[in-house]
Amino acid sequence: MQNPRGLRAAALTATAVLLSALAAGCGGASHPADTTAQKLLWKDCPAPSAAEGGGAAPSPLPGGGTWQCATMRAPLDWSRPRGETIGIALIRARASGPGPRIGSLIFNFGGPGGSGVNTLPSFAPDYAKLRTRYDLVSFDPRGVGRSAGVRCLSDAQLDQYFQQDATPDDAAERAALLKNTERFNASCEKNSARILAHVRTTDAARDMDLMRRVLGDAKLHYFGISYGTELGGVYAHLFPRHVGRAVLDGVVDPTQTPEQSALGQARGFQLAMDNFARDCVSKTTECPIGSSAQDVENRVAALLKRLDSRPIPGVFPRRLTETAATNGIAQALYSKELWQPLTEGLQEAYDGDGRILMLLSDALNGRSENGEYSNLTAANVAINCADEKQRYDTAHVERKLPEFRAVSPLFGDFLAWGMLSCTDWAVPGAAEHPDVSAPGSAPILVVGNTGDPATPYGGAKKMVDALGSGVAVELTYKGQGHGAYDSKNKCVQDAVNGYLLDGKVPAAGTVCS
Numbered sequence: 138m139q140n141p142r143g144l145r146a147a148a149l150t151a152t153a154v155l156l157s158a159l160a161a162g163c164g165g166a167s168h169p170a171d172t173t174a175q176k177l178l179w180k181d182c183p184a185p186s187a188a189e190g191g192g193a194a195p196s197p198l199p200g201g202g203t204w205q206c207a208t209m210r211a212p213l214d215w216s217r218p219r220g221e222t223i224g225i226a227l228i229r230a231r232a233s234g235p236g237p238r239i240g241s242l243i244f245n246f247g248g249p250g251g252s253g254v255n256t257l258p259s260f261a262p263d264y265a266k267l268r269t270r271y272d273l274v275s276f277d278p279r280g281v282g283r284s285a286g287v288r289c290l291s292d293a294q295l296d297q298y299f300q301q302d303a304t305p306d307d308a309a310e311r312a313a314l315l316k317n318t319e320r321f322n323a324s325c326e327k328n329s330a331r332i333l334a335h336v337r338t339t340d341a342a343r344d345m346d347l348m349r350r351v352l353g354d355a356k357l358h359y360f361g362i363s364y365g366t367e368l369g370g371v372y373a374h375l376f377p378r379h380v381g382r383a384v385l386d387g388v389v390d391p392t393q394t395p396e397q398s399a400l401g402q403a404r405g406f407q408l409a410m411d412n413f414a415r416d417c418v419s420k421t422t423e424c425p426i427g428s429s430a431q432d433v434e435n436r437v438a439a440l441l442k443r444l445d446s447r448p449i450p451g452v453f454p455r456r457l458t459e460t461a462a463t464n465g466i467a468q469a470l471y472s473k474e475l476w477q478p479l480t481e482g483l484q485e486a487y488d489g490d491g492r493i494l495m496l497l498s499d500a501l502n503g504r505s506e507n508g509e510y511s512n513l514t515a516a517n518v519a520i521n522c523a524d525e526k527q528r529y530d531t532a533h534v535e536r537k538l539p540e541f542r543a544v545s546p547l548f549g550d551f552l553a554w555g556m557l558s559c560t561d562w563a564v565p566g567a568a569e570h571p572d573v574s575a576p577g578s579a580p581i582l583v584v585g586n587t588g589d590p591a592t593p594y595g596g597a598k599k600m601v602d603a604l605g606s607g608v609a610v611e612l613t614y615k616g617q618g619h620g621a622y623d624s625k626n627k628c629v630q631d632a633v634n635g636y637l638l639d640g641k642v643p644a645a646g647t648v649c650s
Contacts, residue, residue: 171219172209172210172211172218172222172347172351173350173351175210175351176351177207178208179205179229180207181203181204181206182194182195182203182205182254183206185252185255185282186282186283187510188281188282188286188511188512189226189254189255189277189281189282190255190282190503190511190513191511192255192505195228195258196258198230198261199265200233202230202231204228204230204258205229205230206226206227207226207227207229208224208225208226208227208283209224209227209344209347211223211224211279211344211347213331213332213335214335215340215343223285223332224283224284225277225278225279225344225348226276226277226284227274227348228257228276229241229272229273229274230257230258230272232268232269232272233268233269234269234270235269236269236270236638237270238270238271238272239271239358239638240271240352240353240354240356240381241271241349241352241354241358242271242272242273242274242359242360242637243275243276243348243349243360244256244264244275244359244361244362245275245276245359245361245364245365245369246275246362246363246365247363247387248278248516248520249278249338249516249517249520249521250512250513250516250520252277252281252283252511252513253275253277254276254277255282255511256275257273257274260623261273263623264360266638267360267637267638270638271358271637274348274352278336278344278368278516279332279335279336279344280335280336280516280519280520281512281513281516282511282512282516285331286512286515286516287325287333287512287516287519288325288328288329288512288515289322289325289512289514290324290515292508292509292510294324295502295504296455298321299502299504300456300458300460300461301313301317302314302445302458302459303460303551303554303555304445304459304460304550304551304554306445314557315531315560318561319560319561321518322518322559322560322561322562322563325515325518325519330563332519333519333523333563333564334523337523337524337567338367338368338520338571339371339375342375342376345357345372346376346379349379354381355381356379356380356382357376357380357381357383358382358637359380359381359382360383360386360637361383362620362622363387363591363592363620365385366386366388366583366592367389367573369385370385370389370571370573370603371571373573373575373578373581373608374571374572374574377576377578378577378578380575380578380581381579382579382636382640383579384581384582384622384636385581385582385600386584386622386633387584387586387591387592387619387620387621388583388584388585388596389600390592390593390595390596390600391571391596391600392570392599392603393570393596393599394525394527394570395527395529395559396529399552399553399555400537400544401593401595401596402552402590402591402593403541403544403548404544404545405590405592405593406467406545406548407545407546407547407549408593409470409588409590409617410434410437410466410470410547411434413469413470414430414433415430416476417430417476418430426483426484426487434546436483437466437483437547438547440462440483440486440487441459444457445458445459449489449491450489450491450492451491452495452499455495457486457495461491461494461498462486462491462494462498463551464497464498464501464502465479465482465495465496465497465501466479466494466497466547467548467590468498468500469482470590470618473617473618473624474618475497478493479497481493482497518558518559521558522564523564523566524566524567524568524571525566525567525568526565526566526567526569527566527569528559528562528566529557529559530557531557534556537556538550538553573600573604574603574604574605575605576605576608578604578605578608580609580610580636581610582609582610582633583604583611584597584611584612584613584620584621584622584629585597585598585611586613586615586617586618586620586621587614588616588617588618589620590618590619594613597611610643612632612643612647612648612649613647613648613649614626614648614649614650615648615649615650616650626649629649632647
């Protein structure tokens with residue numbers, strides 16, 4: 138949890154990979170060209186690169202056919218559209234029928250920093266109905282994976298980096314945290330200086346409009362999740378007349394500063410922990426990690442305090458620290474499917490075995506079991522720091538600690554200190570917060586989840602208001618976990634599918650439970 142925005146990062150991909158564990162193109166430069174006239178060369182997809190998260194090539198599609206990958210050329214610098222270009226890695230599954238094809242449905246699963254090329258095949262079964270009339274398309278946004286991916290520390294250095302104490306208790310620990318942050322940021326500048334100024338969300342939104350043109354679509358049909366909702370909002374602001382049918386799920390509050398976002402996430406993850414604890418003790422069988430919800434949380438707090446000074450064995454040779462344990466707990470709160478592994482992980486940690494919590498932490502940080510890291514963390518920091526103008530120092534964090542601790546005894550310190558991630562970043566941030574006002578846009582369906590830890594429910598209403606009068610329609614899901622559609626709630630899926638497939642906008646204020 139090095140970055141307050143980092144808790145959004147690639148949680149959907151991590152959940153799919155972790156549940157299993159617990160039971161194309163390049164991005165180089167090219168000569169100047171008219172990128173709007175390019176033709177994509179689609180081929181069967183290779184295995185994802187290490188930067189995308191690794192793993193095997195995607196399986197054949199149900200009913201025949203294969204996943205196809207291509208590289209789209211986009212300007213490195215959108216202020217020089219005929220200048221140097223970079224490759225943007227794409228993936229698609231062609232529409233299966235029955236019914237007439239509508240066009241392409243472009244997905245962004247969040248982060249920032251998550252690889253869409255690696256994520257979409259993992260979750261494609263959830264979108265089978267949408268595939269009947271859309272080509273399902275996703276991409277590695279610039280700075281991510283194969284799309285001129287940002288490189289910072291090596292895998293071995295990242296192992297050390299994630300062992301740091303991210304909640305300093307004294308001057309020496311504060312100095313060490315600052316030194317580690319400066320070393321990480323300096324390594325990004327050293328290894329990726331060419332791309333750092335060009336990974337803003339506005340750049341990715343312009344890439345999406347180029348993608349729309351290259352794919353042959355008159356309008357951009359879009360499904361954005363988590364940070365993908367911010368990207369979708371920025372796209373609608375820049376290109377309101379190009380918006381087709383768009384869904385924003387797990388919604389970022391576009392009005393917040395990074396500090397407000399971090400505080401909101403502290404509140405959201407604390408709510409998710411409260412819900413997890415209540416769920417455990419409400420079952421007919423005895424909760425193995427506490428006699429009451431408060432006892433569950435007290436025992437977790439005591440564990441974290443012990444780990445601060447006495448880490449336990451994790452995944453050899455690494456040890457489970459307070460930081461890693463908190464990361465692992467946060468990862469599990471993204472999805473109710475991970476509540477049982479979290480319960481087991483806490484049981485084992487109380488007995489001195491930190492393996493499950495370490496695996497959960499690794500998933501959040503983009504680490505594979507073979508020790509390779511995706512570039513999730515590097516891209517996440519680079520995109521956030523290029524977007525956000527604010528730069529916080531230790532004095533500011535220390536002033537704010539009481540407020541963060543008040544809303545979350547478990548996560549407050551981590552999210553407060555995470556505000557230092559852009560200190561001394563090489564590139565100035567673009568704005569106080571993103572502009573998503575989109576007068577003239579087609580209707581945008583905004584889906585908020587009352588139990589969402591990473592993008593708290595209040596952000597959905599803020600997004601609706603910021604998009605502008607007559608643009609957005611809000612749907613509420615009374616559920617748990619991050620996002621709503623992938624909860625498989627029939628009411629949510631029927632509403633989203635009805636809009637994307639048939640253009641039927643649900644009534645404003647619709648509630649699903």
